Amino acid sequence: MSKYRETDDLHMLLQKFFLCICLRFFLLKIPFSHGTDTLTVSVPISDYIGATLVSSGGRSVLGFFCQGTSGNRYAGIWYLKDPHTVIWVANRDSPLPNDESGIFSLKDDGNLGLSSKDGVTHWSTKVKAADVNSNRTAKLLDSGNLVLSEISQGGELTLLWQSFDDPSHMDLSRMLKQENFKLTSLNGPYEQPDPSDLCNHFNSCGEYGVCNSQQKTICRCLPGFKPRQPNNWRQGDFSQGCERTSLPSHGKPNQNTFEELKFIKIGTKNKEIESTSLTQCKEECLRNCRCQAYSYNHNRSTATGRCLIWSHVLSDVQEGIKDGYNVSFRVSSGNHLLHCKTSSSFLCTYFGLLALGTLLICAGSSCTGKHHYIIYLVVVGILALVITVGCRVYVWRKLARERVAKREAILKHLAFHHISSENRINLEIISDQFAEHNEEGINVPFMDMEIILESTNYFSDENKLGQGGFGSVYKGKFPGGQEIAVKRLSSSSVQGFEQFKTEVLLIAQLQHRNLVRLLGYCTNQEEKLLIYEYMPNKSLDFFIFDPKRCLRLSWETRMRIILGIARGMLYLHEDSRLIVIHRDLKASNILLDEEMNPKISDFGLARIFEGKQTAGCTDRVIGTYGYMSPEYALEGSFSTKSDVFSFGIVVLEIISGKRNTGFIQTKIARNVLTYAWRLWIEGNAVNLVEPMLEGNFNGEEAVKCIKLALLCVQNDPQDRPTMSNIVSTLNNENATLPDPKQPAFLIHGDSFFEASSSQVSSMSGQVSSMLEISNSLHYGR
Known part of the structure; x- marks a missing residue:
């Protein structure tokens, strides 16, 4: 009998023990508030019990919080109704470990301090020590200001420190206006920060x-x-x-x-x-x-x-x-980071203790009927929780393995090298030679495919800006609001693949206000994507060749666009660390930003040189009909003067508002170049200016620009001016120019021919066999 009594006593003792543990564990996790706005030496704020200090009006809270998933703990002040708005942090530069051991207290020396369980001080007010007979308190105001004050033996109140004066206080000007008061510190007046600086x-x-x-x-x-x-x-x-x-x-x-x-x-x-x-x-x-x-x-x-x-x-x-x-x-490294305690870990522990306590309680009783039902519910709940967590872990690990496999496939597919010569940029992408580990490699952000898909609404037709020979272009918006233009290169286009390599390698090294900016790139199996800054006014051809939209381009705007293009080309030819020949300068490749400033784009056909080399030759001529120089179209020779020729054509198009290849004036002049030369010979060059301007332009300036454009399209490349000469001429009102020579050749129908009719037949066959025509991408970015 005594044996059974001892067993019953043991069961009762275990019941009480586990009930106490469960009750204590549950109560400790409930946030605790002092119910006061004042901190004294005898009543510290402990992170372990979740204690807080609340202002008298219930607007501000002082306590501990965990930022994100780092596991770091901070003591700070936030709004009671908006806990995400932290307005002051004590230990901003010295976070507490994730063990909830922080104590915010008024120390014996009269200073406010923050320390951890090991006694390390993470923050302190560091004001002078309190006198023996003085009484110090810290009070939290509704404004979010924590004030440390001292009452002397004679009853005089002195302000020693306030969080408004602390460098870690944020966005105070708004609160000062709301409270309509001014505080004075022993350390000097408070300087209000700029409320517009959200950082x-x-x-x-x-x-x-x-x-x-x-x-x-x-x-x-x-x-x-x-x-x-x-x-x-x-x-x-x-x-x-x-x-x-x-x-x-x-x-x-x-x-x-x-x-x-x-x-x-x-x-x-x-x-x-x-x-x-x-x-x-x-x-x-x-x-x-x-x-x-x-x-x-x-x-x-x-x-x-x-x-x-x-x-x-x-x-x-x-x-x-x-x-x-x-x-x-x-960029690619381990992620062995601590994580904040989550509610799931708390629930697991809580239900585990609850289940164990319930089983022990039932062990000392008959556990019939209702008790069996309770046990059943608890066990089923725990099993369901374990299965749910297990499934989530399995899915997460599976997705993680897929991301690793995809990333490794991308690394094998891409192997860009640092551009050091004309030959190196034409290297094929070789496996296992991705240059991210090379300090001299190209630092172009690799962007996640999922973000791009979401930004472009999965390449929906509503977001499509245009389509061309290399693929399509879509408008997108990054998380945070930044608008982008995504060029989706065609998987079947060999030119698109070459353009992809060239643009990623080249544009990343070029930084100029008149060049479009490459934000990043992405590859995913057959997908090749280039991400650019978005240009809201699309491209130059969108305006100058449209009878209505051309009215938005005043003469001053056209001149500013011409000068901007010239400056961009000067940077490519002379001012960048590499000599870049664009080879596809045309109106559709000139993008316009919000203020109609031009930005040169599409570097897929560009060639790069170093040192003093400024020319090259190829047996595969690729260009755009109407913009190629004669030496390039007929012989495959290209140089910086080839770009000068294209620039001259673009200038004539900007001035006249007519497309070079689609212009038909008379049987003699079937393109803008021919027409401009005829007017120049007749002394009527000013008649080339866009009729829609109706005399709202500077005649002398127009003639100078036309003359400069005709100098750019001369037959001999040596006769053409350099881009530095062009920029200097455009900036100098009194610049004098030589008379231009007859243009190299004129475009007639679908073939090229020189001004000398005797050579037309011999050249037409040569051109038709060498010339590969690429379409333009007509889109805005």
Whole structure:
């Protein structure tokens, strides 16, 4: 009998024990509020019990929070009705570990401080120590201002510190206006930050997001990352940050690349080590599988260098900071990051304890009827939860393996080399030679196919801007609102494949206001995609050849477009580090931005030279009907003067408003070039100007431009001016020009012939056998 009694006592003891554990565990997870707005020495705020400080009006809260999925813990102030708006962070540069051990308290010396369980201080007000007889308190106001004040023995109140004066306080000007008051600190008056600078908000763009208040869309993801919540980004909510587009590649240094961003500030704490060179700093980062980014700074005065390593989740990243670092971010690397505690882990633990407690409770009773039913529900619930979690893990791992396989296939399919010569740009894409690991490689962002599909609404016809010989072009919108133009190259076009290689390799190295900007590229099996900045006014031919839209182009606008094209070509020929011959300059390849500024595009046929070489020859002539120079069309010889010839044709088209190849004036002049030459010989060059302008133009300026264009299309390439001469002439009102010689050849029907009729028959056959005509892409970007 006593044996059974002892067993019953043991069961009762176990019942009470597990019920206490379950109750304590449940209560600890319920957020706890002090119910007061004042912090004293005896009542600290503990992250472990979820304690908070609430202002008297219930508008602001001081407590602990976890930012994103990093696992980092912060103490800060936020709005009670809008917890996502954090207006002050105490330990912005020194996050707490993810063990909920943080304590925000009023210390014995009278300072506010934040410390962890190991006693490390992560933040402090650092004001003078309190007197023995003084009484200090910290109060949270409805405005979001945390005020530390002292009451002397005589009852005098002194303000010692306030969060409004702290550099980590964000967006205060709005709150000051709402409260209509002014506070004064012992450290001096408070300077209100610019409310338009949204990057002053803590971690405005989330983890792995970059904030740049000078850009139209202030948030974008770091290289190698994509928005974690694309729909929220489109609506302007960047708080969830970004996630990697590729999976870890540990142990494979050749699959790790870095992309440098300039003038960067990172809120995440870094590790500083001594380093003698940039290469050593990079190797230090590669050896650390947790390294996210590095920056090397060399001190010339002391001949020493320091290497900064970021090994934690990157948060509060800002761009365009005057005193910022040049930081190289790891594009393809490991993602061994800590994660915040989620509700699912809490539920698993809670239900596990609940089930164990229930079984033990029932072990000491008959467990019949209702008790069996309870056990059944608990067990089924736990099994369902385990199965659900298991399925999610399985699906996630399967998708992860597919992403790795797709990425590896892309890496084998692409193998771009750094452009160092005319020959190297024509190399075929060779497996296992992708140049991302090469510091001299081309840093063009590789973009995820899923994001592009979503941006273009899966290449819907509604988003289609145009179609040409190399493929189609679609309008898209990135998460965050940035508009893009996606060129989808035809899988069956050999020219499209060559153009894809050339544009990715070339445009990434060219930066000029009159050249279109390549934002990235993507390949997926047979798909080859180029992503450009979007040009809302489409292309030049969209305006100058339309009887109604041409009215938007005043004479001043046309002259500005001509000068912009000339400056862009000058950069290609002389001012860039490479000598670039475009070979396909025409009106449809001149894009116009919002202010009608021209940008040269479509570099698929371009050729590149280094050193003093400025000419080449090919046995495969590819160009556009009506714009090719005679030496290129007939002999395959091309040079910078070939582009000058095309520029002259474009200038005549801009001035006249007539397409060179579709113009029919008389039987004698069946194209703009012929017509312009006839008018020049007759002394009536001004009659070439677009009739719609109705005299609203400068006659002398028009004649000078026509004369310059005719100089560009002369027979001998040596007679044609250089682009530097052209730009100088356009900028100089008093520039004098020689008389132009007769154009090299005139276009008649579907063949070429020189001005000398005796040579027409011998040249027509040669041209027809050599000339390959490519269509233009008529679209806006």
